[in-house]
Amino acid sequence: MEGKVAYENDLNNLKATELRLGLPGTEESEKKTNKRPLNETSEGSNAQQVESGSAPPSKAKIVGWPPIRSYRKKEVEAAGVYVKVSMDGAPYLRKIDLRIYGGYSELLKAVENMFKLTIGEYSEKEGYKGSEFAPTYEDKDGDWMLVGDVPWEMFVTSCKRLRIMKGSEARGLGCGV
Amino acid sequence: MECRIRKKESPEPNILNQASPFPDEVLERVLGMVKSRKDRSSVSLVCKEWYNAERWSRRSVFIGNCYSVSPEILTRRFPNIRSVTLKGKPRFSDFNLVPANWGADIRSWLVVFADKYPLLEELRLKRMTVSDESLEFLALSFPYFKALSLLSCDGFSTDGLAAIATSCKNLTELDIQENGIDDKSGNWLSCFPESFTSLEVLNFANLPNDVNSDALEKLVSRCKSLKTLKVNRSVTLEQLQRLLVRAPQLCELGSGSFSEDDLTAQQYSEIESAFNNCKNLHTLSGLWDPAEQYLPLLYPACTNLTFFNLSYAPLDGDDLAKLLVHCPNLRRLWVVDTVEDKGLEAVGSHCPLLEELRVFPADPFEDEAIGHGVTESGFVALSRGCPRLHYVLYFCRQMTNAAVATVVQNCPDFTHFRLCIMNPGQPDYLTHEPMDEAFGAVVKTCSKLQRLAVSGLLTDLTFEYIGKYAKNLETLSVAFAGSSDWGMECVLRGCPKLRKLEIRDCPFGNAALLSGLERYESMRSLWMSDCKLTMNGCRLLAKEMPRLNVEVIKEEGCYEGPAQRVYVYRSVAGPRRDAPSFVLAHCGPHNARGSGKGSTTWSIVCTMQPYLVCYMRGYFQNL
Numbered sequence: 001m002e003g004k005v006a007y008e009n010d011l012n013n014l015k016a017t018e019l020r021l022g023l024p025g026t027e028e029s030e031k032k033t034n035k036r037p038l039n040e041t042s043e044g045s046n047a048q049q050v051e052s053g054s055a056p057p058s059k060a061k062i063v064g065w066p067p068i069r070s071y072r073k074k075e076v077e078a079a080g081v082y083v084k085v086s087m088d089g090a091p092y093l094r095k096i097d098l099r100i101y102g103g104y105s106e107l108l109k110a111v112e113n114m115f116k117l118t119i120g121e122y123s124e125k126e127g128y129k130g131s132e133f134a135p136t137y138e139d140k141d142g143d144w145m146l147v148g149d150v151p152w153e154m155f156v157t158s159c160k161r162l163r164i165m166k167g168s169e170a171r172g173l174g175c176g177v
Numbered sequence: 178m179e180c181r182i183r184k185k186e187s188p189e190p191n192i193l194n195q196a197s198p199f200p201d202e203v204l205e206r207v208l209g210m211v212k213s214r215k216d217r218s219s220v221s222l223v224c225k226e227w228y229n230a231e232r233w234s235r236r237s238v239f240i241g242n243c244y245s246v247s248p249e250i251l252t253r254r255f256p257n258i259r260s261v262t263l264k265g266k267p268r269f270s271d272f273n274l275v276p277a278n279w280g281a282d283i284r285s286w287l288v289v290f291a292d293k294y295p296l297l298e299e300l301r302l303k304r305m306t307v308s309d310e311s312l313e314f315l316a317l318s319f320p321y322f323k324a325l326s327l328l329s330c331d332g333f334s335t336d337g338l339a340a341i342a343t344s345c346k347n348l349t350e351l352d353i354q355e356n357g358i359d360d361k362s363g364n365w366l367s368c369f370p371e372s373f374t375s376l377e378v379l380n381f382a383n384l385p386n387d388v389n390s391d392a393l394e395k396l397v398s399r400c401k402s403l404k405t406l407k408v409n410r411s412v413t414l415e416q417l418q419r420l421l422v423r424a425p426q427l428c429e430l431g432s433g434s435f436s437e438d439d440l441t442a443q444q445y446s447e448i449e450s451a452f453n454n455c456k457n458l459h460t461l462s463g464l465w466d467p468a469e470q471y472l473p474l475l476y477p478a479c480t481n482l483t484f485f486n487l488s489y490a491p492l493d494g495d496d497l498a499k500l501l502v503h504c505p506n507l508r509r510l511w512v513v514d515t516v517e518d519k520g521l522e523a524v525g526s527h528c529p530l531l532e533e534l535r536v537f538p539a540d541p542f543e544d545e546a547i548g549h550g551v552t553e554s555g556f557v558a559l560s561r562g563c564p565r566l567h568y569v570l571y572f573c574r575q576m577t578n579a580a581v582a583t584v585v586q587n588c589p590d591f592t593h594f595r596l597c598i599m600n601p602g603q604p605d606y607l608t609h610e611p612m613d614e615a616f617g618a619v620v621k622t623c624s625k626l627q628r629l630a631v632s633g634l635l636t637d638l639t640f641e642y643i644g645k646y647a648k649n650l651e652t653l654s655v656a657f658a659g660s661s662d663w664g665m666e667c668v669l670r671g672c673p674k675l676r677k678l679e680i681r682d683c684p685f686g687n688a689a690l691l692s693g694l695e696r697y698e699s700m701r702s703l704w705m706s707d708c709k710l711t712m713n714g715c716r717l718l719a720k721e722m723p724r725l726n727v728e729v730i731k732e733e734g735c736y737e738g739p740a741q742r743v744y745v746y747r748s749v750a751g752p753r754r755d756a757p758s759f760v761l762a763h764c765g766p767h768n769a770r771g772s773g774k775g776s777t778t779w780s781i782v783c784t785m786q787p788y789l790v791c792y793m794r795g796y797f798q799n800l
Binding site for chain 1: 272436488572597601
């Protein structure tokens with residue numbers, strides 16, 4: 001069966017024999033398999049993920065841990081378009097299923113409830129007015145867009161994650177960028 | 178069975194020579210009323226007559242490890258069995274620690290049963306491999322077959338279910354849970370003939386694909402005795418309504434998907450009234466993709482609810498609170514940790530009668546916490562409001578010793594305490610100390626504790642506590658814990674009722690393994706994976722304890738070095754003959770995989786009647 005328990009030591013030993021592209025003597029930056037994706041790609045220090053208390057372990061993937069049965073795992077992963085929602089200044093992420101919302105207004109209402117804030121009115125030209133928050137999202141191409149700029153269906157299929165921007169950055173994004 | 182009662186004569190002068198005053202039929206009839214397994218085992222030890230009466234009158238048998246006995250031995254001792262429960266693979270197979278094709282195939286049992294138990298009515302299997310051919314064989318071999326329950330099994334598809342539906346004319350129960358099933362969709366539900374009306378329990382909640390909803394509706398319509406109906410995710414709210422109006426007598430309901438784009442007001446009220454008419458519901462589950470706005474539909478059904486399984490329904494704390502207000506009689510609750518501590522506070526507030534809580538993680542395999550999940554404060558809040566709590570399964574990312582101590586002070590009656598701090602080896606997040614004192618508090622306070630699962634950073638001290646205080650402990654699960662052999666030795670020495678010990682990724686080695694020599698024959702099984710055992714240690718154990726099967730799961734041909742996955746269990750059937758090539762079975766003084774001289778020893782054991790009685794007693798009692 002595949003998937004042996006791979007401790008860190010084993011990984012380090014394998015590294016020496018790994019085939020990689022690059023000039024001899026150069027080191028590729030390590031990308032662990034158990035990723036912290038938002039840390040790598042988030043702008044600035046906004047999306048802070050607070051590990052619950054302990055020193056963050058850089059553990060390799062452990063087979064069969066936590067002890068959740070595979071059918072439950074499937075349920076968790078199955079259906080739905082789940083995207084992470086972060087808000088500038090908030091310590092924790094949320095996750096929502098885009099498919100349960102009928103459109104932008106429902107989505108934004110849900111986000112407002114989730115983070116206890118108001119987002120303001122959307123206008124094509126000026127972005128979100130009336131509050132200091134603006135909902136943005138990262139699309140499939142890695143570009144950060146303002147929520148509402150594209151038709152809903154297109155948004156649902158192309159949105160990778162949501163981020164509620166705050167302050168001047170938000171206003172900046174709204175102005176015809 | 179006719180009962181000819183012989184008039185009791187005046188007692189013979191020589192009472193010692195007197196045969197039993199009861200004719201066999203009377204004894205059998207009386208003993209037939211003894212239902213408990215333990216009582217039956219005790220009964221069988223009284224004398225030879227009682228042993229025989231017991232074995233003839235027994236109708237149902239439970240085998241906790243299918244390799245501990247053979248179908249031949251079973252059928253020889255108990256000729257009249259109608260109901261068999263069999264468990265196969267070690268529990269850690271649920272978490273992919275046991276390779277495919279390991280064994281526990283039901284086929285060989287069915288072949289013997291077809292011959293010896295033609296009147297078989299019930300078969301309940303857990304972690305067994307069941308092929309479609311086996312299901313077809315079952316359906317065709319037992320004309321009185323009534324109840325099939327498959328839990329965590331694998332190897333079959335909906336074709337097998339079709340065979341059951343087609344041929345089992347007297348089926349009352351079809352319970353297919355959490356299996357590795359190959360769902361070919363198709364029409365297995367339509368295979369129940371039109372004349373078929375006997376179904377009382379139907380559970381296909383974990384089938385991944387669509388079912389024929391028309392066939393389902395017709396089936397539910399004509400089975401007037403249906404008490405339990407658990408459908409899968411593909412069944413919509415609208416379809417559910419049509420089912421409910423046809424089966425208002427349901428006691429247990431598992432819904433399908435609980436969201437629907439745009440229910441009309443009419444549809445909403447129809448569903449509402451359907452739920453309202455189900456006056457007997459005590460168990461509710463399913464509820465995939467729950468849409469907040471539809472949760473109120475459940476309120477009328479909640480009043481008499483004793484078991485609410487929301488483990489597929491990731492609600493937040495507020496929605497859970499709103500639901501629980503309507504569930505004052507709840508005894509068992511399963512939730513996803515999206516409810517967070519707030520949700521657990523609501524549980525504490527609204528469910529004073531709660532006895533069991535399970536909290537499953539929404540994102541178990543993510544490094545970072547998406548949302549809070551639940552923490553120590555939810556655990557404490559819950560314990561304050563639910564003093565009758567005796568079963569907990571709690572997945573979390575942070576915990577403290579103090580919180581656990583408080584929890585068990587509030588709830589001293591724990592029988593099952595399963596705490597999973599998801600980051601292996603994580604200390605108390607406030608004090609940064611090991612979690613030893615937490616589990617120390619559990620075992621000191623909860624004298625009735627039967628099952629314990631530990632986690633977090635643990636030293637040998639935890640196991641010292643367990644060995645010293647957990648005198649009723651039967652099942653212990655350990656992962657990424659302990660400092661040395663001493664820990665495991667304490668447990669083996671100190672827990673007299675231990676039956677199942679499963680350990681992974683702990684620094685326990687051969688010395689610890691061998692310290693339990695005297696224990697393993699009174700246990701069902703021992704599992705140790707990724708510990709510090711070696712092939713030599715396993716060989717030694719097998720040599721010293723010939724009545725144990727010592728199996729090592731390894732790469733082929735690798736007879737030396739570390740023993741990565743070890744499974745030890747007692748057996749009266751000797752080493753198993755179906756071990757695949759990656760299972761090295763040590764047995765007796767030989768290293769052979771099972772055939773040859775080993776079997777001669779076993780046949781001697783089996784024909785010695787008094788020896789068999791003593792041995793079987795231990796076996797059937799403590800499975």
